[in-house]
Amino acid sequence: MNEYAKQKRKEKIKFGIVSVISLCLFFTIWYVCTAVLHLKPDYILPSPVQVVEAFIDKLTRTAPDGATIFGHIAASLQVALTGYLLGALVGVPLGVAMAWFRRVDMFVTPLFDLIRPVPTIAWIPLMILWFGIGLGAKAAIIFVSAFVPCVINAYAGIKQTKPVHLWVAQTFGASRKEMLFTVAIPTALPLIFTGLRISLGTAWMTLCAAEMLASNKGLGYMIQVNRSLARADLIVVAMLTIGLIGTIFTVGLNALERKFVKGGRRG
Amino acid sequence: MSDEIKVKVSHMTKKFGDLLVLNDISFDVKTGEFLCVVGPTGCGKTTFLNCLTKLKAYELTGGEILINGEPVDLQKHNIAYIFQEYSSFPWATVEENIAYGLKVKKRPPEEIKERVEEMLQLVGLTEYRSYYPGQLSASMLQRVSIARAFAVQPELLLMDEPYGQMDNSLRYKLEDELIQLWQRTGTTVIFITHNIEEAVYLSQRILVLTNKPTSIKKEIDNNLPRPRDVTDPAFNQLRDEVTDLIKWW
Numbered sequence: 001m002n003e004y005a006k007q008k009r010k011e012k013i014k015f016g017i018v019s020v021i022s023l024c025l026f027f028t029i030w031y032v033c034t035a036v037l038h039l040k041p042d043y044i045l046p047s048p049v050q051v052v053e054a055f056i057d058k059l060t061r062t063a064p065d066g067a068t069i070f071g072h073i074a075a076s077l078q079v080a081l082t083g084y085l086l087g088a089l090v091g092v093p094l095g096v097a098m099a100w101f102r103r104v105d106m107f108v109t110p111l112f113d114l115i116r117p118v119p120t121i122a123w124i125p126l127m128i129l130w131f132g133i134g135l136g137a138k139a140a141i142i143f144v145s146a147f148v149p150c151v152i153n154a155y156a157g158i159k160q161t162k163p164v165h166l167w168v169a170q171t172f173g174a175s176r177k178e179m180l181f182t183v184a185i186p187t188a189l190p191l192i193f194t195g196l197r198i199s200l201g202t203a204w205m206t207l208c209a210a211e212m213l214a215s216n217k218g219l220g221y222m223i224q225v226n227r228s229l230a231r232a233d234l235i236v237v238a239m240l241t242i243g244l245i246g247t248i249f250t251v252g253l254n255a256l257e258r259k260f261v262k263g264g265r266r267g
Numbered sequence: 268m269s270d271e272i273k274v275k276v277s278h279m280t281k282k283f284g285d286l287l288v289l290n291d292i293s294f295d296v297k298t299g300e301f302l303c304v305v306g307p308t309g310c311g312k313t314t315f316l317n318c319l320t321k322l323k324a325y326e327l328t329g330g331e332i333l334i335n336g337e338p339v340d341l342q343k344h345n346i347a348y349i350f351q352e353y354s355s356f357p358w359a360t361v362e363e364n365i366a367y368g369l370k371v372k373k374r375p376p377e378e379i380k381e382r383v384e385e386m387l388q389l390v391g392l393t394e395y396r397s398y399y400p401g402q403l404s405a406s407m408l409q410r411v412s413i414a415r416a417f418a419v420q421p422e423l424l425l426m427d428e429p430y431g432q433m434d435n436s437l438r439y440k441l442e443d444e445l446i447q448l449w450q451r452t453g454t455t456v457i458f459i460t461h462n463i464e465e466a467v468y469l470s471q472r473i474l475v476l477t478n479k480p481t482s483i484k485k486e487i488d489n490n491l492p493r494p495r496d497v498t499d500p501a502f503n504q505l506r507d508e509v510t511d512l513i514k515w516w
């Protein structure tokens with residue numbers, strides 16, 4: 001290993017240590033404020049210990065919100081992944097097509113610009129009217145929320161293609177299709193991944209909003225029900241679970257990005 | 268060099284809107300010839316190469332350019348173009364960059380492998396084969412472009428001030444590499460520069476262009492023996508001759 005690599009490794013370890021310290025500090029302060037100082041009653045602000053207990057309890061118990069934590073996670077994941085994957089599957093190719101084909105750009109962009117500023121939660125009522133409160137409506141809302149960043153970033157990514165890179169391909173005799181697949185898409189890949197990451201975030205956030213409004217299972221639903229039951233411990237359990245799953249997704253997507261996006265993010 | 272004509276430029280005219288850049292220019296390039304084109308900045312040297320390769324927005328306003336007596340067809344004619352700006356693909360390794368043209372031309376994998384190997388050695392980048400352009404120095408980047416171009420064994424090689432941004436010692440080295448490659452492969456080269464010494468060092472013939480609207484000021488044959496020596500009186504005489512021609516650019 002050379003000096004430079006060593007240096008980088010050191011930086012990474014340092015970063016890791018500071019991150020752990022920061023998390024520990026957070027939980028300690030939380031613990032002190034609740035279990036030691038009792039600043040607020042337990043049903044408003046539970047201590048971390050209570051939250052862990054509630055979590056362990058929730059692994060097997062369905063009361064009071066109708067499902068174990070796994071049941072809620074499974075329900076949420078099903079909705080989120082269905083909507084997200086559909087959004088990515090439609091959004092990325094559409095963004096690429098809009099940026100690459102002038103006709104598609106002219107035809108679709110005005111429509112897209114009209115839809116884009118509409119906040120995702122504004123779609124919820126309409127989707128519920130159309131699809132009820134089952135998987136369909138929520139997946140459709142997630143779809144909208146995931147779709148938009150995918151389109152925008154894929155579009156911007158393709159537009160970043162340097163003319164000279166296309167010219168290299170063209171002078172070697174590449175067809176338009178080859179230019180798209182061997183030059184434009186590789187150029188766009190970092191931004192496509194940015195889009196996938198952003199839309200994963202918005203999809204996961206929108207999921208909770210959708211489940212809080214219309215659902216009978218899922219992490220968002222769990223928060224909603226436990227609010228009316230004044231079970232702050234279970235609310236916090238659901239919130240931390242949402243945070244944790246979101247983090248796992250991001251880490252997974254980053255790993256995928258490292259595998260596919262080569263040569264760094266420079267132009 | 269044979270007497271066959273590789274590139275025939277007749278009455279080449281290019282306007283951008285009202286701006287007349289190339290004004291009715293005609294000349295031939297023979298097969299295997301090393302032609303240098305010198306001209307003031309902005310006179311349309313890059314425009315000429317872009318028109319030749321029919322890039323977007325560079326359709327000729329008038330005249331025509333023929334290769335082997337036919338209109339240019341990038342799928343059919345084996346052309347490689349080394350651009351004035353950096354053009355290696357940042358998402359691909361040195362190896363992958365060099366292989367790119369061969370892949371587009373659908374050469375068999377064994378041939379690609381073999382030629383990439385050969386090119387890596389020729390430009391001295393074997394150790395850097397799996398590096399990405401972001402990790403290379405300017406001269407290495409330029410060598411990647413050169414290797415990518417030579418890899419396809421082009422019948423016509425276009426080079427647009429490839430060494431423009433480099434310091435002299437590096438330029439000399441790359442120029443010598445280029446001459447060796449050219450002598451080995453016998454490809455036809457059109458080399459654009461505004462460095463007169465470079466033109467005299469490399470070329471068999473020098474095309475001196477005027478200011479916009481651009482026409483040919485003079486064509487000069489360069490029969491100096493190789494390897495050339497920049498301190499040789501004959502070399503200096505030719506350099507001064509070209510310099511005089513363009514004194515009042």
Ligand SMILES: Nc1ncnc2c1ncn2[C@@H]1O[C@H](COP(=O)(O)OP(=O)(O)OP(=O)(O)O)[C@@H](O)[C@H]1O
Binds near residue numbers: 308314315324461
């Ligand atoms: N795509 C274009 N659209 C409009 N004008 C252009 C275009 N390309 C080149 N020009 C104009 O044509 C003229 C010649 O440009 P060109 O780049 O060919 O010059 P050059 O001789 O290569 O200059 P340099 O030595 O600086 O590279 C310039 O005035 C430039 O502004």
Ligand SMILES: [Mg+2]
Binds near residue numbers: 312314351427
């Ligand atoms: Mg130029």
